[in-house]
Amino acid sequence: MNVSKRHGTYGFDAPGAIAGLLFGAIGLIALAVISFVQDILAAGIAFLFGGLYTLASAASYLYTTRRGKFAVWAEELQRLQGDERLLDIGCGRGAVLLMAAERLGKGRATGVDLWRKRDRSGNGDSTTRANAEAEGVSDRVELVTGDMRDLPFGDDAFDVVVSSLAIHDIRDAEGRAQAVREAHRVLRPGGLMLLADFHHTPAYEATLREIGVVDVRRRDAGWRFWYGGPWFGTTFVEARKPA
């Protein structure tokens, strides 16, 4: 799968965060220039380092949201056989959902979301539908409006459940635990769960262990999934529902 040849438009994760980093960098570099003009050398150097550091963070964030996370997920999705029923929780504009659908020639990819715009620029099921058309997979994609804490699907309905950078959007810990329990409920025995997030992943693992999942582990998703730097990296929680 060539991730640089996506035909849909996928926007930016948390657009406010990128804007904050870019404005912060510009502000710090402007302060550096002012300090140098006024001959305050130490302050100028400090502001310059701060500005360049913040600029590098913005570049890392932009790379991840536009390219890196696609590359990482493309590798993760290579394990699909092609006939699975897959659910993407908090699918947004379909970054992961539609790459999965490309691999599901005999399967089905379902995306569920509340389409909140503050979490993803240009969010909306019409955007995701248009992306599915653009990627040529609309025949095997279904979009459902729903809350991940109360999924509108029956028990054991999916072979694979994925989620990327979505569960953390729930503010309270009990709500996030409920979302993980729901992901487990709709997964068939023996099915694969793959949750990527940059916060709270130890709690996701703990929730799964509490409900009896023993085949569960966390692993670092690597530099291509950094949102600004290594201090804001992404972790995968990978689990198999007991058969």
Ligand SMILES: C[S@@+](CC[C@H](N)C(=O)[O-])C[C@H]1O[C@@H](n2cnc3c(N)ncnc32)[C@H](O)[C@@H]1O
């Ligand atoms: C940062 S976006 C990530 C979208 C997509 N997974 C991706 O990687 O591009 C998080 C998504 O979670 C959705 N979301 C937030 N809270 C939700 C909830 N309680 N139930 C369903 N979706 C939710 C948002 O609408 C948004 O589309």
